[in-house]
Amino acid sequence: MRGKLVVGNWKMNGALATNAALLEAIAAGWSESTEPPGRAIAVCVPYPYLVQAQAALSLTRVAWGAQDVSEHAAGAYTGEVSAGMLLEFGCRYVIVGHSERRQFFCDADETVAAKAKAALAAGLVPIACVGETATERDAGTTETVVLRQLGAVLDAVGRDAARMVVAYEPVWAIGTGRTATPEQAQAVHATLRTRLAQAGAGDIALLYGGSVKADNAQALFAMRDIDGGLIGGASLKAREFLAIARA
Numbered sequence: 001m002r003g004k005l006v007v008g009n010w011k012m013n014g015a016l017a018t019n020a021a022l023l024e025a026i027a028a029g030w031s032e033s034t035e036p037p038g039r040a041i042a043v044c045v046p047y048p049y050l051v052q053a054q055a056a057l058s059l060t061r062v063a064w065g066a067q068d069v070s071e072h073a074a075g076a077y078t079g080e081v082s083a084g085m086l087l088e089f090g091c092r093y094v095i096v097g098h099s100e101r102r103q104f105f106c107d108a109d110e111t112v113a114a115k116a117k118a119a120l121a122a123g124l125v126p127i128a129c130v131g132e133t134a135t136e137r138d139a140g141t142t143e144t145v146v147l148r149q150l151g152a153v154l155d156a157v158g159r160d161a162a163r164m165v166v167a168y169e170p171v172w173a174i175g176t177g178r179t180a181t182p183e184q185a186q187a188v189h190a191t192l193r194t195r196l197a198q199a200g201a202g203d204i205a206l207l208y209g210g211s212v213k214a215d216n217a218q219a220l221f222a223m224r225d226i227d228g229g230l231i232g233g234a235s236l237k238a239r240e241f242l243a244i245a246r247a
């Protein structure tokens with residue numbers, strides 16, 4: 001059965017004091033809720049705050065994870081963090097291939113695929129992100145781009161694709177306040193779902209991300225192939241994030 005999932009991506013935001021309040025509010029709000037089974041939420045925090053997230057969330061229904069991972073298991077890779085290390089801090093999820101990683105840190109399709117593979121090998125759930133730029137959308141190449149990005153991951157992980165999560169995040173909608181319409185998002189999700197089904201992973205959670213807020217989440221999540229969201233800015237406010245998770 002396809003579960004519903006809402007994941008917060010804190011990006012490079014946070015501080016010990018504000019994190020403590022945010023984590024506590026999210027955990028308190030979610031445990032009080034009477035949501036039906038099959039709904040899950042998680043926060044993906046900067047590496048140094050994993051120990052704090054683990055301490056704050058261990059006994060709650062909120063999962064946590066990281067925002068990137070090395071494709072390598074160990075060794076001379078200064079600055080990198082392995083999937084095994086993330087596991088030691090109780091991570092369940094790790095985002096791979098976020099458009100900011102692709103844009104600012106040159107993560108190529110093959111690198112993203114290798115990271116997804118490393119995460120799965122360690123027992124983590126990679127949240128593999130795909131999405132087109134405004135230029136690519138205007139050129140009519142949205143499908144080509146997202147299928148290329150997804151295909152690289154699927155080729156690398158094989159049958160393990162059934163254990164991952166995919167997020168469609170149009171680059172033009174991230175942090176811009178410009179959300180894809182539910183219909184635009186659904187059209188891409190349907191394409192991705194078809195490709196995933198061919199790989200034996202038609203039932204995995206397929207998230208939408210890009211300027212999701214409490215007031216547009218419901219319309220997006222009502223679409224047939226949208227199983228939840230990857231939330232940036234709005235995940236830094238407990239009340240807003242919880243409202244999205246309940247949408």
Ligand code: PGA
Pocket residue numbers: 009169173174175176177209210211212230231232233234
């Ligand atoms: P946003 O970011 O919700 O702030 O647009 C989404 C993301 O980058 O995952």
